[in-house]
Amino acid sequence: MVIPQRRRPREELAVDFVISSDRCMMSNYHGREFLGFASTGPPIGLPEKAWRWIACPRMRVDDYGRPWQAPYGLRKIEAALQEAGFRAYVIDPDYIAYYVSRGAKALLVGHHDYFGFGPPSSEWWMLTGREPLNRRSFIEFISMPEIWEAKKRRGLRIVVGGPAVWQWEAWGEALERWPVDVLVEGEADRVIVEVAERILSGDELPRKIVVPPQESPRVEEIPLIRAPSVNGLVEVMRGCPRGCRFCSVTMKPLRFIPLNMIEEEILVNLKAGVGSIILHSEDVLLYGADGIRPRREPLERLHSMVAHYLEGYRAGFAWSHVSLAAVKYAEEHGRIVSRIASLVLDYDVRKFIGVEVGIETGSVRLARRIMAAKAAPYPIEEWPDVVVDAFNVMADNNIIPAATFILGLPGETEDDVYATIELIERLKPYPSLIVPMFFVPLGALKDQEGFRREYIREYHVEALRAAVEHTARWAQYILDRGYLDKPHHRLLKLALKMFIRYVEKKARRVYERVIGGYYGSKAVALASP
Numbered sequence: 333m334v335i336p337q338r339r340r341p342r343e344e345l346a347v348d349f350v351i352s353s354d355r356c357m358m359s360n361y362h363g364r365e366f367l368g369f370a371s372t373g374p375p376i377g378l379p380e381k382a383w384r385w386i387a388c389p390r391m392r393v394d395d396y397g398r399p400w401q402a403p404y405g406l407r408k409i410e411a412a413l414q415e416a417g418f419r420a421y422v423i424d425p426d427y428i429a430y431y432v433s434r435g436a437k438a439l440l441v442g443h444h445d446y447f448g449f450g451p452p453s454s455e456w457w458m459l460t461g462r463e464p465l466n467r468r469s470f471i472e473f474i475s476m477p478e479i480w481e482a483k484k485r486r487g488l489r490i491v492v493g494g495p496a497v498w499q500w501e502a503w504g505e506a507l508e509r510w511p512v513d514v515l516v517e518g519e520a521d522r523v524i525v526e527v528a529e530r531i532l533s534g535d536e537l538p539r540k541i542v543v544p545p546q547e548s549p550r551v552e553e554i555p556l557i558r559a560p561s562v563n564g565l566v567e568v569m570r571g572c573p574r575g576c577r578f579c580s581v582t583m584k585p586l587r588f589i590p591l592n593m594i595e596e597e598i599l600v601n602l603k604a605g606v607g608s609i610i611l612h613s614e615d616v617l618l619y620g621a622d623g624i625r626p627r628r629e630p631l632e633r634l635h636s637m638v639a640h641y642l643e644g645y646r647a648g649f650a651w652s653h654v655s656l657a658a659v660k661y662a663e664e665h666g667r668i669v670s671r672i673a674s675l676v677l678d679y680d681v682r683k684f685i686g687v688e689v690g691i692e693t694g695s696v697r698l699a700r701r702i703m704a705a706k707a708a709p710y711p712i713e714e715w716p717d718v719v720v721d722a723f724n725v726m727a728d729n730n731i732i733p734a735a736t737f738i739l740g741l742p743g744e745t746e747d748d749v750y751a752t753i754e755l756i757e758r759l760k761p762y763p764s765l766i767v768p769m770f771f772v773p774l775g776a777l778k779d780q781e782g783f784r785r786e787y788i789r790e791y792h793v794e795a796l797r798a799a800v801e802h803t804a805r806w807a808q809y810i811l812d813r814g815y816l817d818k819p820h821h822r823l824l825k826l827a828l829k830m831f832i833r834y835v836e837k838k839a840r841r842v843y844e845r846v847i848g849g850y851y852g853s854k855a856v857a858l859a860s861p
């Protein structure tokens with residue numbers, strides 16, 4: 333099901349630039365963005381076919397093989413090239429073989445985790461000893477013989493980019509197995525036009541193009557998407573001012589997208605029948621902010637505009653990310669979070685707002701070292717309380733966070749991990765998912781060593797168990813409270829419930845073995861059933 337099919341479109345489109353990615357990227361995840369996380373793991377407790385159907389189902393395509401919805405980053409590249417007059421389209425992976433064999437000049441590929449080295453794929457891989465689905469899916473995509481045949485016979489150029497482009501160099505073998513022509517690192521909205529011009533005129537291109545943060549496109553240079561993004565995701569801001577050392581986003585300059593641009597993109601999605609709006613930013617509550625202090629006026633203007641369309645189209649709503657310090661500050665200064673919730677929720681179509689948040693650690697000592705501004709404007713010494721207060725605000729306003737924390741950060745001690753476990757305990761009463769991640773060297777810490785399987789200790793297992801127990805309990809609750817409530821979601825809901833029960837049982841058995849001293853106190857064999 334993930335392996336790209338060789339499908340022939342009903343009608344042929346003249347395409348010079350085929351923009352695409354594998355099925356794990358080119359899916360709308362049943363209309364529920366969060367289900368896309370399933371593709372970061374291998375099939376667990378379910379037959380592979382069922383897992384693939386849960387993680388990344390196919391979407392409908394038009395007569396030309398263009399998908400109904402596509403990843404936002406690919407839509408931006410498509411828009412930039414179309415605006416510059418190129419024949420460039422996002423094409424579904426099942427129709428790639430057809431187009432690259434028919435005279436396309438280049439294949440442009442984007443991904444957020446090409447080879448499964450990013451979090452949380454690498455973590456599932458480490459824990460289960462099995463390749464994550466997204467990695468296999470991408471390898472199947474890029475290995476399609478038609479791509480390499482077209483390169484050999486007609487000089488098809490292959491350009492790869494997106495936030496995970498570093499993985500091509502991190503895995504030495506990748507560029508040997510799939511000798512792509514160009515790697516583009518950084519925001520490509522502008523530079524891609526120059527790349528396309530050089531491809532059409534047959535000019536040489538460097539193997540790697542880096543767009544440094546200071547050359548990132550200005551707001552007026554960012555093109556507007558012309559066709560729907562996955563689940564109606566639209567960007568409201570780029571960059572983040574908090575400067576966490578493990579994060580690469582922080583290098584980008586901060587830019588707020590004007591309301592009229594956001595509105596235009598929302599309408600592209602809604603008019604095409606996409607039934608949701610996801611506001612995307614590293615911290616939506618910092619839209620129009622004064623530094624790291626959320627401001628009521630821009631946030632209310634943004635959400636009033638959104639609420640107008642939510643009402644009109646009976647659409648669902650979510651934020652991509654917010655920071656916990658911004659949640660607390662916004663509520664304590666003008667009840668901004670409550671005001672937004674009352675604007676966008678209606679207890680019928682939109683019963684709650686889903687959002688990703690980063691806890692990262694419960695240890696003040698470690699927080700001070702790796703994310704000194706994470707709690708700002710509150711002192712970092714108050715970080716655990718900031719987290720709990722923000723969870724409290726979200727629970728009061730029907731906002732359900734999917735929170736991540738990181739194990740194996742450089743310099744981590746046993747006490748740091750116990751501080752995180754303690755914090756997870758304090759979060760017990762709040763409806764939320766808590767997802768552990770293992771440290772992957774990125775951002776200012778990119779030269780540090782990543783966390784490895786042999787570094788796992790008992791206290792890591794305890795942290796994993798605390799997270800699994802918390803998440804399993806609240807996931808059942810969320811499923812029972814209207815997540816996936818459409819009649820066609822029944823089977824999916826049942827499969828997810830079975831999966832949750834399986835993970836709970838398995839986690840308990842692993843924990844009992846470890847704590848029972850079965851594996852001793854050193855490295856722990858987590859992959860054993």
Ligand code: SF4
Pocket residue numbers: 572573574575576579580581582614655690703706
């Ligand atoms: S708050 Fe989030 S996006 Fe911002 S720097 Fe920290 S981890 Fe990155």
